[in-house]
Amino acid sequence: MEFPTQSSPYLPAASGVNRLMLRVMLALVPAMLLMFWYFGWGVLFNLGLAGLTAIGAEALMLMARRRPVIATLYDGSALLTGLLLAMTLPPLAPWWLPVLGAGFAIVVAKQLYGGLGYNPFNPAMVGFVVLIISFPLQMTLWPPPTGLLSADAMGLVDTVRMIFGGVLPDGRTLDSLTMATPLDTAKTQLGLDYTWTEIATRSLIGHFGGYGWEWINLACLAGGLWLWRTRTIHWQIPAGMLGALFVTSLLFFIADSDSFGSPMFHLFSGATMLGAFFIATDPVSAATTPRGRIYYGAGIGVITYVIRTWGGYPEGLAFAVLLMNMAAPTIDYYTQPRVFGHEEK
């Protein structure tokens, strides 16, 4: 009898890229639902528009590069990039904002570098940074997190008209529809010499991380822990990032608790948890050695804090991720583990 030959090992594969991506998307669902609950219909449009654009852009680029389209789309990475970007966009943003961001992320940040596995920068964060630098005004269109059921909330029809037609609902102004995010508020108010104790009492700040935002962050934390439990992500990057953010903010908070936000506020507001578990953990653009991942995460944590506190933007996560992406190869080089049977370096 004759048999086909191949190289060892032969056991059936234990995992797959598409399975990993699917798990990450599943872990994101609770946070998506909470965002929808707090910020309304716009969230769903962002997710849909960014997701579809990412898939479309990926398909077009694959065709242009003469690569297998269906098989590659099946890995799920493009859709995940779109969804992650959508989670960072303001829910009342015009339709072209998620489209432009997701398109840029996939076409320039991912496919022009060679597609999955070859992009040095996190595509979703490149998309975000392009948008926040080019369209700062549209990027502030966050409605108050009052919830779907509140009287002020915009209905489905109003949201569609605003997103696709730029038409405001009757008798409403942009100012009455949108509201500064907790991070934004903290930044401007601290800049106006209010003390943190005063700011923290405002309802917008919520219990510890911003009204609504703290729950979305908790959902991301729960999803992230599930990803860690299922060995989809490694613990080092989230631990490094959250640890560094906590320690840095704690030091400044202890030194001067009037002028700096509390560590809890930093951990549970903005994109902290989304960043720690879903964005910084993108393996392609992150450091890959076990020790290197801790430094990489820690770098993101510190830079995020620095930008939030002294930088020009209320949220610094995207810049922090991109800066550390640049450092990743160097970190990898200097953090190679000691190989079995070798002396400690």
Add this chain to the structure above:
Amino acid sequence: MVNILEQPRRIHGGLHLRPNKAQSLREPLRSAAVPQRLVVPLSQHIGEPAEPLVNVGDTVLKGQTIARSLNYIGAPVHAPTSGTVTDIGEYPVPHPSGLKATCIVIHADGEDRGTDTGLKMADVFRADPADIRQRVREAGIVGLGGAGFPTAVKLNPGPQRKVELLVINAAECEPYISCDEALMCNHTQDVIDGVRIMQHALHARQVVIGIEDNMPAAVDCLRHGLEAAGIDDIRIARVPTLYPAGGEKQLIYALTGEEVPSQGLPADLGIVCHNVGTAAAVARALLHGEPLISRIVTVTGEGVRNPGNLEVRIGTPMADVIDACGGYTEKVERLLMGGPMMGIALPGDQLPVIKTTNCLLVASREEAPPPAVALPCIRCGECTTVCPAQLLPQQLYWYAHARNFDKVQDYNLFDCIECGCCAQVCPSHIPLVQYYRFAKTEIWDLERQRARADQARQRHEFRLERLEREKKALDERRAAAKKGLDKRPKAGDADAKKAEIAAALERVKARRETQQAQARNTDNLTPEQKASIAAVNRRRATHDSSSGQ
């Protein structure tokens, strides 16, 4: 100073794999019938192939040496049964290259008549270790765990080294393989005897048998055997079941907490490691006079009807072994020699069982599916987590893929033991081990080329130097001759010329005589030497004619 840990350690990385050993252990160990035709390869070990001692048409007896090894690293080959040599030629052998190799084909006469091998030792436990090594060597024993390194070499620690610890590798960590477990349960005495002989030959201060903790039956058998024999200086250590805990370096680490240095040997730590099957083979040779002509083979997988462990003669075609296990089922898809992590996929079942055939895994599509399409590496680092050598497989892949062979060595490619853990967990289904093997062979090839180039350059430089020297000498001689010419008698002086010619003739004659007086090394040949010269000349002639010159 090496010490055995009270509690064996967990190795770095590694994988929990489904053991799949129960199916081949359901039936008791039995012997496969001696086939009608056996194909015995001359190279079943690491080192140079053995040289045949028999000719086509010779009758051989079971246990007779049919090929000898002249190299230190090598092993002789014995006739697995009695019969007639019908061919010595190139046959396919189980090797990853898929190439053919020289084999001796024996047609069995069915009588299985043995011969006195002279391997038996009267008082082996008082024998000189050098004698023991010599007989182990003559018995053709090589490492039966899979690598096939000549055992006599590993029983020789050298005069400078003291052996602190003898490790007997009975971990058998790869899924499906159960031949060592069957051996320990069925030939307990051979195992214990063999371990004691090795202990004596190495003067090992301590002995430990390392067994994975999912083999309680084997542990019980050995424990009872040791108790019955009143032996208390051989320890049994149960190492945590985790692939590849049975790798030599990994097992030593698990048992002692010591790491074999990179590019080094266990002997550097005062440790020698032998497979449990090898130990039993030593006992069979030295106590019962049986050379290595059979071994236990696990035949398993969903592709074979009655999985089990069989005592198989070396040289038996694999198809016969599979037939002895009820033949193929309709699920058969792939034939592997060895386990599913490090085994070789064989192109057919007409290949012979050799000394290192520990398992024939007749796998179904579910057990060994066709390779999935490889996606780009996403640097998830799962390979780093499972690598028992603590390498960065993703970086090795990156540089091997880019054919950057300097960088790939910076990342310690040669510390890779090719266990396959990285490829097994890779979500992108990249055949990582294949890339590492590719890089290793390319690097070896480059090194050979470099060595050849160095040699050629050296030769060239020597040649230039020689030419220069000769030219100089010639010039000097010419100059001297020119000077001498002037001193010679003038032309026309016939007597002087005659005398000169006579003197030259005299010199030539004298030289010829002294040359003839000396015996040449081609004189006074023994008949054997003459025969071998004739054989060489014949070979040359056939070689020239076959290469069309």
